[in-house]
Amino acid sequence: MVEFSGIKEIIKPENLVYKKTNIMTENILSYCPGCGHGTAHRILAEIIDEEGLQSEAIGVSPVGCSVFLYYYLDIDWQEAAHGRAPAVATAIKRLFPEKFVFTYQGDGDLAAIGTAETIHACNRGENILIIFINNGIYGMTGGQMAPTTLPGMKSSTSPYGRDVKTMGYPLKMTDIVASLPGSYYVTRQSVHTPANVKKTKKAIRKAVNYQKLNKGTCLIEIVSNCPSGWKMTPVQSNKWMEENMFPYYPLGDLKTPEE
Amino acid sequence: MEKELRLMKGNEAVAEAAIRAGVDGYFGYPITPQTEIIEYLMEANPAGTTGMIVLQAESEVAAINMVYGGAGCGKKVMTSSSSPGISLKQEGISYIAGAELPCLIVNVVRGGPGLGTIQPAQSDYFQSTKGGGHGDYHLIVLAPASVQEMADFVDLSFELAFKYRNPVMMLSDGAIGQMMEKVYLKPHKERSKTSPDWATTGKPTTRERNIITSLDLDSNRQELFNIKLLAKYDEIREKEVRFEEFQCEDAEYLLVAYGTSARVCQKSVQLAREQGIKAGLLRPITLFPFPTKRINELAGKVKGMLSVEMSAGQMIEDVLLSVNGKVPVYHFGRMGGIVTTPEEVVESLKSKFIGG
Structure with a gap:
């Protein structure tokens, strides 16, 4: 075993600069190395902790890579059927209007099978937060084409690249949601650099406050990477995301409240 | 308190009984021959009196998943539909059974298969009593034969649903749903202000987090859960035959x-x-x-x-x-x-x- 010289001198409370957020459980994350989910979870957990929302929060987890989100954040959870999280969250929030209710969904869940639930919950202006992880692929089932897969992008069900003539175009669900009168705050962010992490965290905090004020649906899209599904290293995947995903899904606010 | 006598359709009786039973939420989608249920509830507007939520969903699929969400909060929630709509709900019903959530699903049956007719039939027996959705599960199924029973079975359904943490289906048909009969209505019950200890209500520091799910990737644990469900169904078979x-x-x-x-x-x-x-x-x-x-x-x-x-x-x-x-x-x-x-x-x- 390698003995690090002076390690005991370094591990001291006064030197602590980073620690596990209280809201994160001890469970080991099931995500692939370099995946954005872990960072997104961490930010969400930090907000819940910092805003004192543990006893207020009820989360709805999706079907997809983040299906076991309820293992990782120490709050009450409901695990929804594929795509139905906004419907589940609708009822929770209507019955418990004082609670902080959010969904966390991937692109297959939110923009394919759950299209109707997403659009109608946002159109009713349900007072919930939807966190939407868009990595342009079905990660959990092993890299199939998603509604958000880019034109020409290869996946196991578009092995020659997505041919938009037969497979349709990538769906910009966040743009659709922004066009609905019921949505209040709609933004597209990422978590691949410290600066972007800060921006995303700020966006979530804003959405939490809007929900307290009963403003309507807030949707935060996080454009993310999928090293395994894209068959790249984490570093390559982040570079590819910047060069290919961001031009199609530009970061920034799509709908901001007039304040 | 004296019971109130009214002349009502079966569908209307269910709706009125739901308000009186202290139901917390109704989530539905129009379909003949049961649409009077949501129409009655919308007109009665119980949000202003008992606080009951009534919501017209974008589909039967959304409605049953709203029921899942509400039931997961430990609230008394229900939906209603007719045969083709019940087929659509079956996925959600399977999840509700798998998560062991209490709720009421009213099925005012019409002829099928497919769109079929809008007239009364009893051709949903299989999809009501044998599971209906995927996986090994049963609903508790009550079959009213009068407008009075459509009203009375609302209360009974929730009693059984919460007792066994199991979805209950009221299997009516287009004739009973549409016909008018006299019905004695029960007095108003207060809506419960509390939720059972398993419900998602926001995690206080005094308990572990509550998770509503029907997922377990471990085969051995999943089988143990199946065995637990079977024991519950056996108990229901023993105690609840009517x-x-x-x-x-x-x-x-x-x-x-x-x-x-x-x-x-x-x-x-x-x-x-x-x-x-x-x-x-x-x-x-x-x-x-x-x-x-x-x-x-x-x-x-x-x-x-x-x-x-x-x-x-x-x-x-x-x-x-x-x-x-x-x-x-x-x-x-x-x-x-x-x-x-x-x-x-x-x-x-x-x-x-x-x-x-």
Whole structure:
């Protein structure tokens, strides 16, 4: 075993600069190395902790890579059927209007099978937060084409690249949601650099406050990477995301409240 | 407090009974012949009185998932639909059964398959009593035969649903849903201000987090869960069988019928007896659990049984299993939305058992 010289001198409370957020459980994350989910979870957990929302929060987890989100954040959870999280969250929030209710969904869940639930919950202006992880692929089932897969992008069900003539175009669900009168705050962010992490965290905090004020649906899209599904290293995947995903899904606010 | 007497449709009676039972939320989507339920609730606007939430969803699929969400909060929530809409809800119902959530699903059955008709039928017996969605599960299924029972079974459904943490289906049909009868309404019950300890209410520091899910990737744990469900269904079979007998004491031939068919058969028993045929009627009130034991007992006393259903013969399978070969069992019923007449039932009884 390698003995690090002076390690005991370094591990001291006064030197602590980073620690596990209280809201994160001890469970080991099931995500692939370099995946954005872990960072997104961490930010969400930090907000819940910092805003004192543990006893207020009820989360709805999706079907997809983040299906076991309820293992990782120490709050009450409901695990929804594929795509139905906004419907589940609708009822929770209507019955418990004082609670902080959010969904966390991937692109297959939110923009394919759950299209109707997403659009109608946002159109009713349900007072919930939807966190939407868009990595342009079905990660959990092993890299199939998603509604958000880019034109020409290869996946196991578009092995020659997505041919938009037969497979349709990538769906910009966040743009659709922004066009609905019921949505209040709609933004597209990422978590691949410290600066972007800060921006995303700020966006979530804003959405939490809007929900307290009963403003309507807030949707935060996080454009993310999928090293395994894209068959790249984490570093390559982040570079590819910047060069290919961001031009199609530009970061920034799509709908901001007039304040 | 004195009960209130009203003249109402079955569908309206369910809606009014739901408000009075202290239901917390109704989530539905219009479909004939049950749309009066959501119309009545929207007009009554209970949000302003009891605080009950009434929401028209974008689809039956969304509605049943709203029920999942509300039930997961430990609230008394319900939905209603008719056959094609119930097919759409089956995915959600399977998740609700898998997460062991209490709720009420009202099915005002119409003829099928497909879009079928909008007239009354009983062709949803299989999809109600045998699971309906994927996986091994059962609903508790109550079959009202009157407007009064449609009202009364709302309360009973929630009592059973919460007792067993299991979804309950009220299996009505287009005739009972649409017909008007007098109904005694129960006094208003307060909505519960608390939720059961398993519900998602926001995690206080005093307990572990609550998770509502039907997922377990570990086969051994999933099997243990299946075994737990089976034990629950066995307990339900043991304790919750409900049925009604009509002139069975000296019966030589037994009609078995539920809902609208049971009303028809009551008249058939009378007509048959006028012709010297000793007929009786057993009306299952719970279709799951089925009155298997009682039908088996009666099989030792009668010469044969006729399962009368407005379907191609679905409940007959449970009658056959109950009789276990002791006496012959036949099916009679009209389909396509046609209500069987009492005379047709007597003719069928005669042709199958007596000849001529």
